[in-house]
Amino acid sequence: MILGTDPRGFVLVRPPGLAETGRMQVQLLNKSLGGLVAVGLLGTALAADRPNFVLILADDLGYADVGFQGCRDIPTPHIDSLAATGVRFTSGYAAHPFCSPTRASLMTGRYQHRFGYENNIAFDPQNPLMGLPLSEKTIPERLKAAGYTTGMVGKWHLGAAHPFHPNRRGFDFFHGFLGGGHDYFSVNLRQAMGEGYQVPIDHNGKPRDIDGYLTEDLTRAAVGFIRSRSGGPFFLYAAYNAPHTPMQAPKERLDRFAAIQNPRRRTYAAMVSILDDGVGEILSALEAGGVRDNTIVCFLSDNGGPTQSNGSNNDPLRGAKGSVFEGGIRVPFVVSWPARLPQGAVYSHPVISHDLSVTALAVAGIPESETRTLDGVNLVPHLLDPGLKPPHEALFWRMNGGSAWAARAGDWKLLQTGANAAPNLYNLADDLSEARDRTEGPALEADPAARLRMRFDQWNQGNRPPFFPGYREYHEVKNKFYRELIGGAD
Numbered sequence: 001m002i003l004g005t006d007p008r009g010f011v012l013v014r015p016p017g018l019a020e021t022g023r024m025q026v027q028l029l030n031k032s033l034g035g036l037v038a039v040g041l042l043g044t045a046l047a048a049d050r051p052n053f054v055l056i057l058a059d060d061l062g063y064a065d066v067g068f069q070g071c072r073d074i075p076t077p078h079i080d081s082l083a084a085t086g087v088r089f090t091s092g093y094a095a096h097p098f099c100s101p102t103r104a105s106l107m108t109g110r111y112q113h114r115f116g117y118e119n120n121i122a123f124d125p126q127n128p129l130m131g132l133p134l135s136e137k138t139i140p141e142r143l144k145a146a147g148y149t150t151g152m153v154g155k156w157h158l159g160a161a162h163p164f165h166p167n168r169r170g171f172d173f174f175h176g177f178l179g180g181g182h183d184y185f186s187v188n189l190r191q192a193m194g195e196g197y198q199v200p201i202d203h204n205g206k207p208r209d210i211d212g213y214l215t216e217d218l219t220r221a222a223v224g225f226i227r228s229r230s231g232g233p234f235f236l237y238a239a240y241n242a243p244h245t246p247m248q249a250p251k252e253r254l255d256r257f258a259a260i261q262n263p264r265r266r267t268y269a270a271m272v273s274i275l276d277d278g279v280g281e282i283l284s285a286l287e288a289g290g291v292r293d294n295t296i297v298c299f300l301s302d303n304g305g306p307t308q309s310n311g312s313n314n315d316p317l318r319g320a321k322g323s324v325f326e327g328g329i330r331v332p333f334v335v336s337w338p339a340r341l342p343q344g345a346v347y348s349h350p351v352i353s354h355d356l357s358v359t360a361l362a363v364a365g366i367p368e369s370e371t372r373t374l375d376g377v378n379l380v381p382h383l384l385d386p387g388l389k390p391p392h393e394a395l396f397w398r399m400n401g402g403s404a405w406a407a408r409a410g411d412w413k414l415l416q417t418g419a420n421a422a423p424n425l426y427n428l429a430d431d432l433s434e435a436r437d438r439t440e441g442p443a444l445e446a447d448p449a450a451r452l453r454m455r456f457d458q459w460n461q462g463n464r465p466p467f468f469p470g471y472r473e474y475h476e477v478k479n480k481f482y483r484e485l486i487g488g489a490d
Helices: 044-049 077-084 099-108 139-145 214-228 251-256 263-288 353-363 380-384 443-460 471-485
Strands: 002-005 011-013 026-030 035-039 052-058 087-089 149-155 173-177 201-203 206-208 234-239 295-301 333-336 345-347 395-399 404-409 412-416 424-427
Touching (some): 052 099, 052 263, 139 149, 139 353, 214 234, 353 380
Antiparallel strands (some): 087 333, 395 404
């Protein structure tokens, strides 16, 4: 029940006591011709060729914390195998410097700012307005309408109330949790509010205990979904909680990393190692089912590593989760499709997380008439022909209602860290660590700043202000409201 709104518009609630028809054209690679071939009506012939799509999202993974990014103290052979059988993106970005907004972008194929989704959402199962807006059509909804079976495991973080449940937003199968994090070992049947770190695991709307360790439990669910598919293409979104806090790992796995002296880094390494094992089990299930070659597997993190809280490493980047410096938004990013894409390749032009969403729609045969309003770009043509112009003329980020933002075009990046901060200009080609501000440089270097500011302002005109507060502020305001409601105000 909605009780009212705070003067700033925060929703306060009482605690618990259509797709176009016609010819659908899809661009699929014809390997023997080495090019793209348009195929006709979306039907049984096309269904046999359409790839499966597996999107694996790590949570708070550091930029330098997988082998293909140069990590030496945490073996990640299975994640590295994706880079060996696919394309590694050296300028791969998340759509936001922290969790929930990036997920909103992934699930819609749009900049989340278009619909005012700019903060981390509070876990509140009774709030019918705080979630991914129902007006936004999700990627799984579009894929399901095109004949895909859709499944998700792991962290949703796009609304805990019933209307926002993954099973109501396009997923045939869901096994995971609705909040922003979870304990890795335990649930508490009595926990319903707070941040939901011990709520029961949600299995298609029914409560479950954790089967052992959370990351392994999620992997079993992902593998079970893959094995249950007897025919037709599928989409799997494996949104792992690891290596997000709380920092927890089984003793046996911690013992493997006894040589790491820093205890937080040791636990982090164990968590990443188990995540890597999960990626390996997913790949093995695809191989066993005979569908690995025609399955697009994508791996990335939802944002940069929060180095102080979980022991992650973003070297050589500046900044961390929550920052518009590279360390907050540039992430490990790889796409593997053995049947179609180059293997062991490197792509250097900037791409962003919601490009993966639109790529999934394109290879599924969703017509451009349905997707041209989305912000992502189908990456497949660019990976097949590196001579094509870059997927984006510019990329953008915005947080804190626009007080912090960034824009990148080519090698140039302009950013502002706060409302009272002056913009800083960097050339990432020779200054990846963003150590030398170029705004006070020669006149030749002043032009990129002006152009990027103009581009950001033009992009920002199409955005909405945040329609809900951050989770900490939300709970603070709500608790104060309830205290006053019962006459217990300070």
